[in-house]
Amino acid sequence: MISQTEENYLKALFALTSTKGEASVNELSKMLDIKMPTVNGMMKRLSEKDFVIYESYKPLKLTEKGRKEASLIIRKHRLTEMYLVEKMGFGWEEVHDIAEQIEHIQSPAFFAKMDEILGFPEVDPHGSPIPDENGKVIVKDFDRLSDCESGDVVKFMAVKPSSEELLKFLNSRELVLGAVITIQSVELFDKSMSVNYAHREMEVLSNMVCEKLLVEHVAK
Amino acid sequence: MISQTEENYLKALFALTSTKGEASVNELSKMLDIKMPTVNGMMKRLSEKDFVIYESYKPLKLTEKGRKEASLIIRKHRLTEMYLVEKMGFGWEEVHDIAEQIEHIQSPAFFAKMDEILGFPEVDPHGSPIPDENGKVIVKDFDRLSDCESGDVVKFMAVKPSSEELLKFLNSRELVLGAVITIQSVELFDKSMSVNYAHREMEVLSNMVCEKLLVEHVAK
DNA sequence: CAATATTGTTAGATTGTACTAATAATTTGT
DNA sequence: ACAAATTATTAGTACAATCTAACAATATTG
Ligand SMILES: [Mn+2]
Ligand SMILES: [Mn+2]
Ligand SMILES: [Mn+2]
Ligand SMILES: [Mn+2]
Numbered sequence: 001m002i003s004q005t006e007e008n009y010l011k012a013l014f015a016l017t018s019t020k021g022e023a024s025v026n027e028l029s030k031m032l033d034i035k036m037p038t039v040n041g042m043m044k045r046l047s048e049k050d051f052v053i054y055e056s057y058k059p060l061k062l063t064e065k066g067r068k069e070a071s072l073i074i075r076k077h078r079l080t081e082m083y084l085v086e087k088m089g090f091g092w093e094e095v096h097d098i099a100e101q102i103e104h105i106q107s108p109a110f111f112a113k114m115d116e117i118l119g120f121p122e123v124d125p126h127g128s129p130i131p132d133e134n135g136k137v138i139v140k141d142f143d144r145l146s147d148c149e150s151g152d153v154v155k156f157m158a159v160k161p162s163s164e165e166l167l168k169f170l171n172s173r174e175l176v177l178g179a180v181i182t183i184q185s186v187e188l189f190d191k192s193m194s195v196n197y198a199h200r201e202m203e204v205l206s207n208m209v210c211e212k213l214l215v216e217h218v219a220k
Numbered sequence: 221m222i223s224q225t226e227e228n229y230l231k232a233l234f235a236l237t238s239t240k241g242e243a244s245v246n247e248l249s250k251m252l253d254i255k256m257p258t259v260n261g262m263m264k265r266l267s268e269k270d271f272v273i274y275e276s277y278k279p280l281k282l283t284e285k286g287r288k289e290a291s292l293i294i295r296k297h298r299l300t301e302m303y304l305v306e307k308m309g310f311g312w313e314e315v316h317d318i319a320e321q322i323e324h325i326q327s328p329a330f331f332a333k334m335d336e337i338l339g340f341p342e343v344d345p346h347g348s349p350i351p352d353e354n355g356k357v358i359v360k361d362f363d364r365l366s367d368c369e370s371g372d373v374v375k376f377m378a379v380k381p382s383s384e385e386l387l388k389f390l391n392s393r394e395l396v397l398g399a400v401i402t403i404q405s406v407e408l409f410d411k412s413m414s415v416n417y418a419h420r421e422m423e424v425l426s427n428m429v430c431e432k433l434l435v436e437h438v439a440k
Numbered sequence: 441c442a443a444t445a446t447t448g449t450t451a452g453a454t455t456g457t458a459c460t461a462a463t464a465a466t467t468t469g470t
Numbered sequence: 471a472c473a474a475a476t477t478a479t480t481a482g483t484a485c486a487a488t489c490t491a492a493c494a495a496t497a498t499t500g
Contacts, residue, residue: 005487026447038488040449045486057448057495087307088333098327107318113308225457246477258458260479265456277465277478 002049004104007073008032009042010051011103013062014070015161022059071135076111077103078124078131083114085125092125093167126167127158127177127214142214145181146191146207152183154215156197162212173203180218222269224324227293228252229262230271231323233282234290235381242279291355296331297323298344298351303334305345312345313387346387347378347397347434362434365401366411366427372403374435376417382432393423400438 012031016023025043029036047054051066062070080099084090090098105111115121122138123129131137142157156179159167170176175197184194184202191207205213222230232251236243245263249256267274271286282290300319304310310318325331335341342358343349351357362377376399379387390396395417404414404422411427425433 003486024447025449029447034487035489036448037450037490042487084330088337090329090333094329098325098330101325101327102322105318105321107321109310109314110304110318113310117308223456244477245479249477254457255459256478257460257480262457 002069006042006046006049006051007069007104009039009046010062010066010070011073011077013052013060014067014074017060017062022061024059028060068135071131071137073103074137075131075133075135076105078128079111079114079118079121081124081126082118082121082130086118086121091167091171093164093171095125096164123158125177126161128161142216144211145193145205145213145215146210148183148215148217150183150186153218154181154183155179155218156181156213157216158214160212160214166209166212169209174198174200175203181215222289226262226266226269226271227289227324229259229266230282230286230290231293231297233272233280234287234294237280237282242281244279248280288355291351291357293323294357295351295353295355296325298348299331299334299338299341301344301346302338302341302350306338306341311387311391313384313391315345316384343378345397346381348381362436364431365413365425365433365435366430368403368413368435368437370403370406373438374401374403375399375438376401376433377436378434380432380434386429386432389429393425394418394420395423401435 009028009032012028013023016027016031025036025039028043029039032039043052043054043060046052046066050063051069053061053063077099080102081092081095084095084098085092121130129137129139140157143154144160145154145156148154156175156177158177159170179197181195181197184196186193191210193205193207193210194202195205196202229248229252232248233243236247236251245256245259248263249259252259263272263274263280266272266286270283271289273281273283297319300322301312301315304315304318305312341350349357349359360377363374364380365374365376368374376395376397378397379390399417401415401417404416406413411430413425413427413430414422415425416422
């Protein structure tokens with residue numbers, strides 16, 4: 001009924017619309033690396049199938065049906081990533097591309113089994129929440145580490161969707177989810193931070209990195 | 221480079237040609253449930269790509285390249301089935317349809333990990349051999365239980381590719397791979413067998429069932 | 441606010457994978 | 471050996487998913 005291609009469009013549109021509630025054909029086109037006329041046509045098709053609200057020259061929106069469909073694909077993606085890391089021994093930087101394919105497998109039993117084996121996890125290996133069977137997601141709004149101040153003590157909760165390189169960088173610094181980070185100082189000119197966590201002291205993190213790390217305040 | 225569709229054609233052709241070395245467009249068409257003109261066209265395309273030897277009105281053959289490609293897909297299929305049964309707790313009757321999809325995942329690392337976790341298995345849950353990384357398969361030619369005689373003691377080694385229903389039937393009789401079966405008697409008119417195995421005595425197996433069970437002689 | 445840049449849409453072409461209908465070649469059966 | 475049945479092929483259609491080129495609408499900016 002719904003093709004792999006259509007699923008990828010829905011997922012991308014879901015990501016783009018999750019902040020403002022709407023997105024442009026142009027943004028979708030760039031995100032998917034597919035030319036605008038193709039995207040435009042697909043949006044018409046998906047609106048025909050009642051997944052998308054499409055009106056000429058207006059921003060794109062997902063219908064409730066579209067949001068649910070997208071959430072369920074994301075659920076499969078994140079369950080898969082968690083399974084690959086927890087049960088198969090992959091690193092968190094290796095799993096995205098595999099999950100990008102496995103998320104399209106049609107087998108409720110397969111994902112139900114994963115979920116069960118994992119003990120019904122709430123987040124994926126990057127700290128992103130796993131939508132439930134009905135497509136509902138509990139969105140926690142964490143702070144970016146880059147918005148914290150000297151002296152803050154925070155817990156590293158999630159990485160913003162980003163490159164494999166960032167994840168490898170974090171590996172090299174032994175900076176893992178759950179780490180409690182104390183901000184020692186913030187440079188004025190480049191906003192880089194010196195932080196302590198675990199057994200590491202005065203690690204320097206660039207602002208580019210800090211913007212990708214989502215944290216929760218722990219104590220004063 | 222090679223599509224999911226093309227992979228399914230190759231795999232089907234591999235299965236059909238594994239006995240005689242060749243197959244007809246008609247047979248392939250029936251196996252895949254795709255009309256003959258479509259199959260014919262695809263065979264031309266696959267011969268263009270050097271996977272198939274196609275000549276008008278001649279039987280179809282796989283090239284060496286085609287055989288290898290098919291074997292590697294079958295390798296992924298069977299590794300997946302084994303993983304699903306051994307590591308995820310699925311029944312052997314549940315895994316084929318899932319493997320039919322997962323066999324198309326493009327990720328050598330994913331299947332290498334499966335292989336490693338499983339301890340480099342040589343057969344799938346139905347007793348079919350798993351081709352190695354180079355596409356080589358060790359084919360053992362077992363006997364069909366239906367070809368055995370009263371008094372024979374045999375070991376149940378594999379099930380011929382068949383319906384989910386047969387597998388469920390075997391479940392219901394607790395007849396599992398590795399079971400040592402003693403043939404008590406064979407009915408003359410319908411070739412049904414009365415057999416003993418494990419704690420079961422005088423179980424009656426129809427000829428249709430016996431033709432699907434592959435066995436190895438154990439003792440006189 | 442008019443010129444320019446950007447974004448969105450339409451039209452038309454291409455490729456992959458399917459189909460049906462018509463025709464041709466091969467095989468089978470009497 | 472010929473007629474009939476089966477199998478294979480060709481031709482033409484359709485739809486999904488992509489593209490480029492041309493044009494239209496909207497947004498930006500001097
Ligand atoms: Mn991911
Ligand atoms: Mn995907
Ligand atoms: Mn199978
Ligand atoms: Mn398949």
